[in-house]
Amino acid sequence: MAALTSLIRPEGAELIALRACRTHCDSLAIRVAGVVLRLDAEPGVSLALGQELRAFAAAAGSCDIRMTAGWTNELRMPAGQPLFDSGGLWSVFRERDGYRFFFSTSALGPTPYKSAWFDEGFESGRVVLFRPYFEEGQAIYPLEYPLDELAMIHRLARGEGVEIHGLGVVDDAGRGHLFVGHSGAGKSTLARLWQKESQALILSDDRIILRERDGRIWMHGTPWHGDAGIASPESAPLYRAYLIEHGSKTQLAGVSKGRATAEFLARCFVPHYSADAMTFSLELLDRVAQQTPCFAFKFLPDKSAVEAICRASD
Secondary structure: OOOOOOOOOOOOOOOHHHOOOOOOEOEEEEEEOOEEEEEEEOOOOOEOOOHHHHHHEOOOOOOOEEEEEEEEOOOOOOOOOOOEEOOOOEEEEEEOOEEEEEEEEOOOEEEEEEEEEEEOOOOEEEEEEEHHHOOOOOOEOOOOOOHHHHHHHHHHOOOOOEEEEEEEEEOOOOOEEEEEOOOOOOHHHHHHHHHHHOOOEEEEOOEEEEEEEOOEEEEEEOOOOOOOOOEOOOEEEEEEEEEEEEOOOOEEEEOOHHHHHHHHHHOEEOOOOOHHHHHHHHHHHHHHHHHOOEEEEEEOOOHHHHHHHHHHHO
């Protein structure tokens, strides 16, 4: 299962929060799949939205998740065992009134570079940054990856939706095609082929959020893209889903509803340490499989991949 273990970047990767930004503000918000996350600066903090998120910027008014950002000169990991440890970049601990995340990298030092607390419902929270690691007078985005995505995943898991490792394509007829696969399965390759061979809209080449509205499954783009670097805030009703892999020839084959549900679950991002989150995600993915024609899709990295989907959709 993908769970949350894929929310990891290589050790020493550049942090968005450590880049100089030109635009300073006291409040900002992003909207992803209809969920609005607002962040307000505490005294001494100057906020900036990273380039990758600007298409997802929202008015800093009403919101679903409201957070503040501040500085600290002391930040220590708890002594107890975490609910989950990503293996290097982040970990999460259960607290009596909520959850606390810690983010670390050996490129900076032994002290976590930031921590974030959320209440039980992931409706409010606070992020604090370790002051010695940051330059004075610098505008920052305190929710830089993976914190913004973690906040969304945990909020969605409380009965609102699920994020899945997938490529989302909206064809000329407005139909949503979801290509599901682990890293290396060919999502970014397919995204580039769709861009080259058609006028389709790509929602994301790596992360798609599925939500149910009026009894219908919708897929939404996210800012957390893959190698193709494609991300859109748009959405579309889900028409078909495909379990993808590279093959010696391009071919489609139907799969059972049960297999589709299991494959979706293995490729979704869900807090597996929460029984309620797991139950909701499994039930939603089962409804996705029940309502959506699902296929195994082996493909060659050429235009035949796009043509096969278009022919099957006619």
